[in-house]
Each structure stands twice: as structure tokens, then as C-alpha cells.
Amino acid sequence: MNVKEYIEKNRGRFQEELFSLIRIPSISSDPSHKNDMQECALRWKNLLLETGVDMAEVMPTSANPVVFASKVIDPSAPTVLVYGHYDVMPVEPLELWNTDPFELVIQDGRLWARGADDDKGQSFLQVKAFEIALREKLLKCNVKFLFEGGEEIGSPGLEDFCLAHKDLLKSDIILVSDTSMVGADVPSITTGLRGLAYWEIEVTGPNRDLHSGIFGGAVANPINVLCKMIAGITDNDGHITIPGFYDDVEEVSAREREMLAAVPYSEDKYRESLDVKALFGEKGYSTLERTAIRPTFDVCGIWGGFTGEGSKTVLPSKAYAKVSCRLVPHQEHEKISGMFIDYINRIAPDYVRVKVTPMHGGEGYVCPIDLPAYKAAEKGYEDAFGKKPLAVRRGGSIPIIAAFEKVLGVKSILMGFGLESDATHSPNENMPIDIMDKGIEAIVGFYREYGR
Amino acid sequence: MNVKEYIEKNRGRFQEELFSLIRIPSISSDPSHKNDMQECALRWKNLLLETGVDMAEVMPTSANPVVFASKVIDPSAPTVLVYGHYDVMPVEPLELWNTDPFELVIQDGRLWARGADDDKGQSFLQVKAFEIALREKLLKCNVKFLFEGGEEIGSPGLEDFCLAHKDLLKSDIILVSDTSMVGADVPSITTGLRGLAYWEIEVTGPNRDLHSGIFGGAVANPINVLCKMIAGITDNDGHITIPGFYDDVEEVSAREREMLAAVPYSEDKYRESLDVKALFGEKGYSTLERTAIRPTFDVCGIWGGFTGEGSKTVLPSKAYAKVSCRLVPHQEHEKISGMFIDYINRIAPDYVRVKVTPMHGGEGYVCPIDLPAYKAAEKGYEDAFGKKPLAVRRGGSIPIIAAFEKVLGVKSILMGFGLESDATHSPNENMPIDIMDKGIEAIVGFYREYGR
Structure with missing residues (x-):
């Protein structure tokens, strides 16, 4: 069965599963949601077990618990560690939401809810891609999962958890879906984070x-x-x-500034989408530079x-x-x-x-584009989007990515599928269904390639 | 009977009456208290009628209602218009109050409540002084009362009310108790407002x-x-x-700046009472100047x-x-x-x-110190406090005072008895009982003198 058919056949179940995650208001910045964190971690454990991992556990940290899962295909094959987070941002101001942030609403070809993209939606497409790769016997690597509950508040306790569980987390590459692309028609892989x-x-x-x-x-x-x-x-x-x-x-090289300048971008559209008369930022840098390298x-x-x-x-x-x-x-x-x-x-x-x-x-991060895993990711995007993804630095921060490199000595590939219009961290967060499908395809594509 | 004896004999009733005003949370800045404004105005009307005025009415304005009352002694005698306000400031942050802001608590020789000074307490001492002057047959002038419900939000509707009721409000001088003195032992009359x-x-x-x-x-x-x-x-x-x-x-004259410099004042004590390491204000002016004339x-x-x-x-x-x-x-x-x-x-x-x-x-205001009514007020303070009051400009604002002058053509004498420690506009507003007594004595003293 090809990926598209698999998704279509299982769409109802997929949405029910995602809804079961969305429904839990796992807002990490608000201590009153402590029990929701535990519940959301448990929900992930059970969803992971249903995909066919060998083991899945909710494990304590000094802060919110993590979910760890593992599937060994061949002990001598390379290992991928998939990182995601099950916590979400607060939802205030509530009056600006068109729908209940903790109900998954499907409308206009999009999934609407807090966490629809960041990062329940994107973690979910990682897990579903793994499910497909496993069941369709495409996997050539071992896969581990690490989903944490504090990314939106700086991942407290996670670096210590990594230090204490270096063997458990041993891997060759980390895959992360928690970033955005330049556009729906301009697939891109984030190679730098602030x-x-x-x-x-x-x-x-x-x-x-x-x-x-x-x-x-x-x-x-x-x-x-x-x-x-x-x-x-x-x-x-x-x-x-x-x-x-x-x-x-870092003084970014002229070559990299040229690459950034080549990213398709309309200042007028950007301005209009924000409804501002003018943009303001550091003198001497373009808008893309201001958000990426400054x-x-x-x-x-x-x-x-x-x-x-x-x-x-x-x-x-x-x-x-x-x-x-x-x-x-x-x-x-x-x-x-x-x-x-x-x-x-x-x-x-x-x-x-x-x-x-x-x-x-947390520190920033840079990913070299000559890693075999990066090449496999590129291939995955090509499968799904029909074109080679751009390598771009982005403005967001995932402090734990730098910590992974420091503590575990492993680089991360940021296979994110967010769009600016997803309104992460804002009211009316959403994710287009077709982009979620393509994200699954791209990661299955990665698994086809990686470890070959 | 002398004033002190009268107050002592009626203290229980006085406090019950004041409590009946305090209890009504007449917060003018909060539209949800609209009914409390009406209720507080009605309470004043009834209290005024009990003192022996000829008439008292709650009258509508374009904003909150006013209370108007009148006592005619002799149509050919001069007329005093007593102005006060029955609205109070909000009480947030509530957690900083030691007592319920809308219960009158008597403790450490003080009355504690929102409005204990500003301006339910001070309006009340005006009415009680009138009661004593009337019953003890000391009055040599006619007396009118105008109590409004919007002073803390800039007296909306009151200027229009004055324009529409010039005859009703006709008077020779306006008396106002809504300001502070330099100190409990340094009685003063406010001759300027910002x-x-x-x-x-x-x-x-x-x-x-x-x-x-x-x-x-x-x-x-x-x-x-x-x-x-x-x-x-x-x-x-x-x-x-x-x-x-x-x-x-206004460039204030050297003479007036000298008078201001003569006001007893300790910068160290002022700083310490506020718990700040240093004061900050406009360069070239003293603290008293910064709060009075700048x-x-x-x-x-x-x-x-x-x-x-x-x-x-x-x-x-x-x-x-x-x-x-x-x-x-x-x-x-x-x-x-x-x-x-x-x-x-x-x-x-x-x-x-x-x-x-x-x-x-609202505009600022200046009161000349050679008016007969000012002299009568000075005499009143001397009766009550045993010393001549200082004439000082103060930093607060009562915008309607300037409007009275403009619309009614009448000057106001600001016979206020507040103290810095009364914490008006702040949590734990209060008024010392002995100062309230002396305020009543001072106003009775004014009535002994005025119109003689």
C-alpha cells in the first residue's frame, strides 16, 4: 500500500487519536495543569504502544515526565531518536479563538486547536510516519522516541534527564518536527535556530x-x-x-546571506498579512536576516x-x-x-x-547540510512536495536541541512542517490537513532512505 | 453646649451615620456600581433631612445623581454652598487591606474604610458641623449642600448641572472639605490646586x-x-x-516660593515613610515645589x-x-x-x-487669602487647633473647583482636614477620630464668624 492510501484508509482513526491528545490541556507554564501533563504523557505512551514499539514508558524527571519508547529492528543498524513535546502554550486571550482550543475542529481543510501544529500535530505525524514505515516494512533503522512536557518553558529537567540516561538515549541522529517551512509550496529544512x-x-x-x-x-x-x-x-x-x-x-558569510536572500519572500505580502504599515528591525539587515541570524x-x-x-x-x-x-x-x-x-x-x-x-x-543551533541523515531528509521532502527543500536558518528557539548536541553528542535534523499561517503560540492555531499528510510522506521517505 | 460636648454626646449616632455611608460601595469608575451611586445619594438626602435642612433632593445629571439640600436662615444673609462627593476610589489591590474597605473599623484612634477621609468622612464632618451650628443657633448665613457622585472620575455632568441650575446654586462662597493639611500639628488651608x-x-x-x-x-x-x-x-x-x-x-513669585520653603518638612522622614532611597523630580525645584507648583x-x-x-x-x-x-x-x-x-x-x-x-x-485653582470667608476659615482652624493655619498650595486636583469659579462665579475655600497618613486612594484609607472632631470644631468656628 502506498503512503497516501494508508493515510486515507486510516484517516478517521488518525484524527481520533490526535483528538485524544488535543483534548488534554497540557499547558506547561501553568502549574494548575500538572495532572494534565501526566495524563498527556500516558496518552502518548499508549498511542506509541499501539503503533508497535517494543516498549514505551512514562519516566519521571525533576519537572514534567517524559515519554520514552523504542523499536529495535537490528542492533547493528543506526538508531534514530525522535524528539517532540506534548506541552502546549497558554490559550489567552480566549475571546480571540473562533473555536474551543481544546476541541479538534476540522474546517476549511485545516485542523484547528491549541497544539494542532506545535507540537502535538507535528509529533503525531512523526509517530504515524513511523507506524507506516514499520507496518509496510520500510524501516532500515532502529527508532526511539522522546516526548517531553516542558519545551514551551525551556525544557526544565530534560538536560539532567539526558545526562542520567545517556545509554537509553544513545542514537546516531535526532529527528525533530517542531519548526516551520518557508511556505506550503516552498518546502524547507531548518538548519539554524536562535x-x-x-x-x-x-x-x-x-x-x-x-x-x-x-x-x-x-x-x-x-x-x-x-x-x-x-x-x-x-x-x-x-x-x-x-x-x-x-x-x-557569528558574522554570517556573504554566501549564506546570499542564500537567505534567494528565499522566495514578498515584503508586501508579509506586511499585509500582519496588517502593519511598515516593518521595523535592526538597521543594515533584511527581514529574513533579522529573524534568522540576528x-x-x-x-x-x-x-x-x-x-x-x-x-x-x-x-x-x-x-x-x-x-x-x-x-x-x-x-x-x-x-x-x-x-x-x-x-x-x-x-x-x-x-x-x-x-x-x-x-x-538556551543556545542556538546550526545543522551541517552534508550529513547522511540530512540527505535522507531532503529526499523525503522531495518525495512529498515534488521539490528539493531549501536549507534555511529560522528565528525560533528550541533550546534543548543545543543541549542534545552538548550532552548526547548527537546532531538533530529539523524536519518541521509548520506554516506561518498555523498561528502557533496564538489564538486559532491550526494545521492544514494536506500539509500533515505530506509531512507523514516526507518522514516515511526519510525512513526509506536512512540506513540503507 | 460646647462643640466637644456635643460630639461626645452624639458620638455613637455619628459613627452609625458615617457607617451607613461607608457601607455603600459607591465606586464611580466602575459602571457595575451604578445602583450604589443612587443608593448613596439617597442615604445622604435622608441624613441631611435629619440635620434640619428645609429641603433635600436627589437630582439627576447626565452622569451620577447629585444631592442638593438647603437651609435658609435669613434671605438677606450671605449663603454658603458646601460641596462634597459621595463617590470613592476603587479598592484594588484588595489583599493589601487589613480590614474590609466597606466596613467602618475603629482601631488605634482611627476610622478605617474606603472613603473614611476622601470624601465620605470629610463631607460628613461638614454636615455634622452644620448640624451643631444650626441646633446651637450659631448660624448667621444660609447653607446649601451639593454632593456629587463623580469627583474621582472628573465630575462628568456636574458642570452642565451647574449651568442648568445657576439660581439654585447661587451662593457667596463655596466650602469644601476634600484636601489635606501639612500635618496633624501643622493645620493648613489649601490655597492652590493642580x-x-x-x-x-x-x-x-x-x-x-x-x-x-x-x-x-x-x-x-x-x-x-x-x-x-x-x-x-x-x-x-x-x-x-x-x-x-x-x-x-505660572512663574511663582520668589515670595511665594519662600513661604513654601518655610513649611515644616523633613526630606529624610518623607523618604523613609515611602521607603525609597532617593527622591526624583524636576531639576531646579524642591520636593514641596514639585508637588505644589509644577x-x-x-x-x-x-x-x-x-x-x-x-x-x-x-x-x-x-x-x-x-x-x-x-x-x-x-x-x-x-x-x-x-x-x-x-x-x-x-x-x-x-x-x-x-x-x-x-x-x-480640569483646571488648577488659586484662592486669594484676603477674602472674608478665608479669614473666617482661618479663625475656625485657630479655634480647633490652637494655631493659625498655613496657606499652602497642594498637588492634588479637584477639577470642579475651577469649574465652579467659571460657571457660578464663586470662589471656594478648601477647609480640608486630611493627613498624608490617611492613605486616600490607597489600601487602608483611614482618618484619625481626633482630627475629625477638630474638623467639625473648625467648621463650627467658621459658622460663628461668617456673616457676622
Whole structure:
């Protein structure tokens, strides 16, 4: 049976299985969902066992549990480790969703739900491709699975788990479906990822909320101060002003910048899809470069003072922000994090107290395109999409990928099938059904090739 | 019977009456409290009728209703109009209150509740002083009362009400207890008030929350932009940078600055009571000047992006701030408001959309100290506190005071008895019982004198 027929014949079961994962609100950033993490891991274990793995276990870590599974075809054959994550992002603001985020809705040729792409959908297509390769006797390698429950919060506990289970996780290559392609008709493999550093800043002014008439003008307002500090972190050209911040940033070669410039891209369409009149980013770099090879500074959230209905006047006691930097390969997230904290403490004026708490972080990653596994992945995309995939660096971060290389000594191939329109991390996350089908085909294609 | 004896004899009833006002959560900024406004106005009407006024009515306005009452002693005698407000500020953050904000708790010689000072407590002492003056036959003037329900949100509808009821409100002087003194042992009358302008700023970036890895660096982040705009409104010396902002600011005479410098004040104590290491304000002015005769720019609230537990990465679509300026006499709030909106629109970069909504505002006010009514007020303070009150300008705003002058052509005497420690607009609002007693004595003293 060919792959397309297999998918068509099993479509109802596939969707039921995916729905059983979607239905569990496994939001890792919210401690109240702790039980959902356990339940989702267990669901994966059972789905993996049904595909025909030799063993599958839910294993504890210092944070959320991982699911580990293994299928040995031939002890002397190479081994693939498939990594994915079963946790999802929060769903707020709920009012912007057109459907219940935890119900799988099929509409307009797409699957709509939180995690439809990131990463329940993409992990699922990995597992279904394995199922097909196994049952159709296409496998020429051993396959292990490692699905974790904390990717969206920086994979706490997973690096330690890898250190403690190096033998169990022994493999020749890691396969990951948790990235995006340039477009539905422009298949691409992500060969670079940005790193991440994330902090919470707390600014304390007076010891209580004050009457802004009686005290205003004489006592520093912590929101005003926070805004000034944040404003000072970037200049008007979009450069980050923290001394030493760019020291380790890789100067990308002219050749690679040319390759990036060759990626099909319409600035007008990009702008229009976001409904912005103009784009803004670091001077001297194109949009694709800004998101791929340059670090960033973004405020992810800010709050303080009176935020209710109406117009209360107050000089508040506290102001908060959650801020993050995307980092590029060679920037060490711990070094950057220390640098940032020192800088904020240095620029903090003496009329407020400032506390900076590092939240999570990870290094960037680069994948060489001459690995046999990369070639097998290329072949898989060609099978499914009818054209050779581009090799592109992308802006997102999967900190654990760099950790895998450091701890396990194994490179990862990022066979992702997301699209910009999938709205990962946003309301109305979705994944086109035909792209999911092609993703399965591409991975089956990889298995046809790899270990031959 | 003297005033102290009268208060002592009636203390139980007085506290019950005040409690009946406190208990009604008349928060004007929250539309869900609409019915409480009506109920609180009605409660005042009945309390006023019990004191012996000729008539009292709850009267509609385009916003919350007002309470109007009147007592005619002699049609040829001068008339005092007592102004107060029955609305209160919101009570958030509730967790910082030691008691229920809508229960009157008596402890450590103080009355604790939202509105204990501002302005249920202070309006109440006006009414009780009137009751004593009337019953003890000390009144030599007619007395009217006007209590409104929107002072904390800029008195919407009240100026129109005054325009429509000029005859009803006809008076020779307005008495207001809604301000503070320099200290419990330093009685003072407020002779200047700052004006106010208040806006909400909405900054829209992309049309949806974005993945900060995929888009970060290439699309302007509305929180970063909002912070930059807010940061730019003041310079490092605490001056406001909006062109023309200071044009109409009164240059206060050297003599008045000397008087202000003579007000007893300890910078160390002020700093310590706020638990800040240093003070910050406009360069070239003292703390008392900064809060009395200089305009300010304060962010009252800010919000946007992810503000929950944990560390979600997001490039948000929206960012908001509520910001306000305290203004000084001669700065017209509508002119300043227009200037601010123009400025923000001018500095808004073209990669975001910015909307500025004016919320409420009012002019500043100056009271001459040679008015007969001012002299009578001075005498009242001397009776109660044993020393002549200082004449000081204060930083707060009561926009309707300037409107009274404009529409009714009548000056106001600000016989306020608040203290800094009363925590108006903050959690744990309170008023010392002995200060409330002295406030009643001082106003009775005013009535002994005025119209003689």
C-alpha cells in the first residue's frame, strides 16, 4: 500500500487519536495543569504502544515526565531518536479563538486547536510516519522516541534527564518536527535556530500606591522608570545597547546571506498579512536576516498600576515586565543572561529598587547540510512536495536541541512542517490537513532512505 | 453646649451615620456600581433631612445623581454652598487591606474604610458641623449642600448641572472639605490646586499575537514602542519634553516660593515613610515645589502581552497605558490634552497604530487669602487647633473647583482636614477620630464668624 492510501484508509482513526491528545490541556507554564501533563504523557505512551514499539514508558524527571519508547529492528543498524513535546502554550486571550482550543475542529481543510501544529500535530505525524514505515516494512533503522512536557518553558529537567540516561538515549541522529517551512509550496529544512534568554523585571518605587496629586512630581514612578529602562535597551536603529551583547554573534558569510536572500519572500505580502504599515528591525539587515541570524530584544508582557475600567489616578508602587532576547549561534545564553542582569542593575536609578529574575534560556543551533541523515531528509521532502527543500536558518528557539548536541553528542535534523499561517503560540492555531499528510510522506521517505 | 460636648454626646449616632455611608460601595469608575451611586445619594438626602435642612433632593445629571439640600436662615444673609462627593476610589489591590474597605473599623484612634477621609468622612464632618451650628443657633448665613457622585472620575455632568441650575446654586462662597493639611500639628488651608489631564494610549502592532522567535526582530513590538514613547515624554532632568507644555505655567513669585520653603518638612522622614532611597523630580525645584507648583507626567497603569505565571514568549499585538498630567494654574486642561494627543500622534512611528483617548481633566485653582470667608476659615482652624493655619498650595486636583469659579462665579475655600497618613486612594484609607472632631470644631468656628 502506498503512503497516501494508508493515510486515507486510516484517516478517521488518525484524527481520533490526535483528538485524544488535543483534548488534554497540557499547558506547561501553568502549574494548575500538572495532572494534565501526566495524563498527556500516558496518552502518548499508549498511542506509541499501539503503533508497535517494543516498549514505551512514562519516566519521571525533576519537572514534567517524559515519554520514552523504542523499536529495535537490528542492533547493528543506526538508531534514530525522535524528539517532540506534548506541552502546549497558554490559550489567552480566549475571546480571540473562533473555536474551543481544546476541541479538534476540522474546517476549511485545516485542523484547528491549541497544539494542532506545535507540537502535538507535528509529533503525531512523526509517530504515524513511523507506524507506516514499520507496518509496510520500510524501516532500515532502529527508532526511539522522546516526548517531553516542558519545551514551551525551556525544557526544565530534560538536560539532567539526558545526562542520567545517556545509554537509553544513545542514537546516531535526532529527528525533530517542531519548526516551520518557508511556505506550503516552498518546502524547507531548518538548519539554524536562535537561542533564547528570558527575564522578569520587577521595579519597586514607594512602598505603597500613592495619590498622584499629593506625591506626583516628587517621587519616582516605577512604571515611568521601567519604560525608560526598556526604551534604553534598544537604540533608534534597532540595535541592542547592552555593552558586549554582540561580541559572540557569528558574522554570517556573504554566501549564506546570499542564500537567505534567494528565499522566495514578498515584503508586501508579509506586511499585509500582519496588517502593519511598515516593518521595523535592526538597521543594515533584511527581514529574513533579522529573524534568522540576528538577536532581538522583545517585551513579552508588561503590567503595573491601575489597569481596570475608567481613569483612576495613582502613582503605583510596582511595575513588572517579562522580556526576552532571541540569541544566535555562539551567543551563550547564560553569559547573555548575566550580562543583561548586570546591565539592568547598573542603569537602575537609585530612586527605585530593581529585581531581575532569569526565567529560562538556551543556545542556538546550526545543522551541517552534508550529513547522511540530512540527505535522507531532503529526499523525503522531495518525495512529498515534488521539490528539493531549501536549507534555511529560522528565528525560533528550541533550546534543548543545543543541549542534545552538548550532552548526547548527537546532531538533530529539523524536519518541521509548520506554516506561518498555523498561528502557533496564538489564538486559532491550526494545521492544514494536506500539509500533515505530506509531512507523514516526507518522514516515511526519510525512513526509506536512512540506513540503507 | 460646647462643640466637644456635643460630639461626645452624639458620638455613637455619628459613627452609625458615617457607617451607613461607608457601607455603600459607591465606586464611580466602575459602571457595575451604578445602583450604589443612587443608593448613596439617597442615604445622604435622608441624613441631611435629619440635620434640619428645609429641603433635600436627589437630582439627576447626565452622569451620577447629585444631592442638593438647603437651609435658609435669613434671605438677606450671605449663603454658603458646601460641596462634597459621595463617590470613592476603587479598592484594588484588595489583599493589601487589613480590614474590609466597606466596613467602618475603629482601631488605634482611627476610622478605617474606603472613603473614611476622601470624601465620605470629610463631607460628613461638614454636615455634622452644620448640624451643631444650626441646633446651637450659631448660624448667621444660609447653607446649601451639593454632593456629587463623580469627583474621582472628573465630575462628568456636574458642570452642565451647574449651568442648568445657576439660581439654585447661587451662593457667596463655596466650602469644601476634600484636601489635606501639612500635618496633624501643622493645620493648613489649601490655597492652590493642580489641574489634571488623563489619557488612555493604545498601541497596535501586528494584527495578532505573534511567535517572537519567528517574527521577533522584523516586526515592531508594540510594548517596546509604547515604552519608548513614554520614556521620551520626560527627559533625564524630569522635565516634560512636549513642545509648548510649560508655556502657560505660572512663574511663582520668589515670595511665594519662600513661604513654601518655610513649611515644616523633613526630606529624610518623607523618604523613609515611602521607603525609597532617593527622591526624583524636576531639576531646579524642591520636593514641596514639585508637588505644589509644577506640572507632572505619571503613568497610572500599563499593560500588554503575557502577564500570567511563567515565561511565555510572545510578540504581542497590543499595548496600553493610562497616563496623566497634573497641571498648575493657567494651564488649560483642554489645550494641554490636545497638545499631548498631537504630540503622541507625531512621535508615533509608522510601524504601529496609536490611539490616544482623553479621559478626564480640569483646571488648577488659586484662592486669594484676603477674602472674608478665608479669614473666617482661618479663625475656625485657630479655634480647633490652637494655631493659625498655613496657606499652602497642594498637588492634588479637584477639577470642579475651577469649574465652579467659571460657571457660578464663586470662589471656594478648601477647609480640608486630611493627613498624608490617611492613605486616600490607597489600601487602608483611614482618618484619625481626633482630627475629625477638630474638623467639625473648625467648621463650627467658621459658622460663628461668617456673616457676622
